[in-house]
Amino acid sequence: MIKRETETGAEAKIWSALETIPDPEIPVLSIVDLGIVRKVSITENGEPAITITATYTGCPAMDMIAIEIRMKLAATGYKQVTLINAISPAWTTDWMSEEGKQKLKEYGIAPPNSKQQVCDQNLFAEADAVQCPQCNSYNTYRISEFGSTACKALYQCNNCKEPFDYFKCH
Amino acid sequence: MSKHLTDFILHLADSTLILGQRNGEWCGHGPVLEQDIAITNITLDLIGQARSLYQYAAKLINEVSKLSESEVPPAEGFKAASEDTLAYLRTEREFKNFLLVEQPNSDWGQTILRQFLFSTWQYYLYQQLKEKGSDTTLAAIAEKSLKEISYHVRWSGEWVIRLGDGTAESKKRMAHAIQELWPYTGELFLPAPYEKVAEVDFDKLKPAWFKKVSDVFNEATLLVPQHVYMHTGGKTGTHTEHLGYMLAELQYMQRSFPGCEW
Ligand SMILES: [Zn+2]
Numbered sequence: 354m355i356k357r358e359t360e361t362g363a364e365a366k367i368w369s370a371l372e373t374i375p376d377p378e379i380p381v382l383s384i385v386d387l388g389i390v391r392k393v394s395i396t397e398n399g400e401p402a403i404t405i406t407a408t409y410t411g412c413p414a415m416d417m418i419a420i421e422i423r424m425k426l427a428a429t430g431y432k433q434v435t436l437i438n439a440i441s442p443a444w445t446t447d448w449m450s451e452e453g454k455q456k457l458k459e460y461g462i463a464p465p466n467s468k469q470q471v472c473d474q475n476l477f478a479e480a481d482a483v484q485c486p487q488c489n490s491y492n493t494y495r496i497s498e499f500g501s502t503a504c505k506a507l508y509q510c511n512n513c514k515e516p517f518d519y520f521k522c523h
Numbered sequence: 524m525s526k527h528l529t530d531f532i533l534h535l536a537d538s539t540l541i542l543g544q545r546n547g548e549w550c551g552h553g554p555v556l557e558q559d560i561a562i563t564n565i566t567l568d569l570i571g572q573a574r575s576l577y578q579y580a581a582k583l584i585n586e587v588s589k590l591s592e593s594e595v596p597p598a599e600g601f602k603a604a605s606e607d608t609l610a611y612l613r614t615e616r617e618f619k620n621f622l623l624v625e626q627p628n629s630d631w632g633q634t635i636l637r638q639f640l641f642s643t644w645q646y647y648l649y650q651q652l653k654e655k656g657s658d659t660t661l662a663a664i665a666e667k668s669l670k671e672i673s674y675h676v677r678w679s680g681e682w683v684i685r686l687g688d689g690t691a692e693s694k695k696r697m698a699h700a701i702q703e704l705w706p707y708t709g710e711l712f713l714p715a716p717y718e719k720v721a722e723v724d725f726d727k728l729k730p731a732w733f734k735k736v737s738d739v740f741n742e743a744t745l746l747v748p749q750h751v752y753m754h755t756g757g758k759t760g761t762h763t764e765h766l767g768y769m770l771a772e773l774q775y776m777q778r779s780f781p782g783c784e785w
Contacts, residue, residue: 411571
């Protein structure tokens with residue numbers, strides 16, 4: 354989660370506006386929940402500058418997200434907006450808010466485990482148990498490391514038999 | 524100096540883009556749905572990485588062309604160099620990708636092997652770029668890409684083992700793929716003139732790559748070829764006949780309608 358220090362009234366207003374923009378691929382989360390918005394500031398001439406970062410380098414939703422931000426802020430009264438695309442520091446699932454993780458689970462996507470657990474480089478490494486978002490069982494297995502979008506893997510629950518997406522640690 | 528740096532970045536970008544384009548040909552044709560999705564996910568990562576690199580190269584080129592009027596102006600219909608002009612409007616001779624990545628697809632085993640050989644090279648090279656960090660933009664791109672590359676190395680390595688140590692048929696095909704692709708791996712460690720500026724440590728890169736590849740081949744009960752003639756030239760723009768056809772398809776729209784958007 355990002356620390357918002359000494360936030361001005363205008364900045365807070367922009368953050369609240371951004372919190373209402375859903376991620377195009379996982380609409381249950383806002384782009385703020387996902388940690389895609391890294392920074393909000395106001396330039397000398399009173400225009401907002403928003404720093405965003407892609408989850409994966411090839412994330413096809415980034416152009417869409419940029420358009421959504423411009424439209425939302427235009428409706429909030431900011432015609433001119435500077436968007437800064439930051440590569441560094443690299444996005445990580447650690448930036449996902451706790452509230453975001455809870456929302457993901459309710460939506461039926463298993464939220465990312467904490468970082469140290471799954472990022473093992475060894476071949477055939479057993480991923481740590483991922484909890485089924487439906488029945489909460491840890492008796493699950495990985496069907497494929499790659500799922501419906503770059504950020505997800507495909508799992509199935511041995512207990513309730515439901516297949517589900519896992520938002521993989523990154 | 525700066526020309527060398529942009530050439531090096533273009534070499535990384537071109538290799539990544541061209542492999543992405545080749546893998547993209549599998550979309551809808553993978554052996555099973557999950558693996559079709561896997562290879563196209565990897566394609567998306569490769570093209571994303573290529574975009575970051577082209578954007579950086581374009582920025583450097585535009586800075587230089589501001590300084591010197593003699594610099595060749597960007598192509599007709601474009602005000603300045605961009606990721607699009609670099610990907611869509613350079614000719615075959617200007618592309619600096621490895622010969623390995625432009626080779627046509629044959630079976631799934633060959634695609635898996637190529638991905639494994641390439642991703643393992645990428646993994647160790649990008650580690651160097653990230654750790655050295657003298658070029659902060661390149662280090663940042665390397666760091667971000669490494670998260671994705673780690674998945675690629677693991678996924679493709681597991682498949683090399685599954686197929687090599689699988690049925691008689693899958694083993695035969697993997698052995699054939701090695702015979703076909705190994706002659707293109709020498710180029711991964713043959714320094715190009717522009718690589719001096721990037722301070723790539725080939726004395727470390729090659730043994731690290733070789734150890735990883737040998738370990739996986741061993742576990743896959745596959746043999747590492749010995750004394751093979753190596754094809755070279757891709758890094759400096761001398762390509763096999765296959766690249767021209769790829770670019771014809773890749774660049775068609777921008778060549779026909781310069782600057783078109785949709
Ligand atoms: Zn379950």
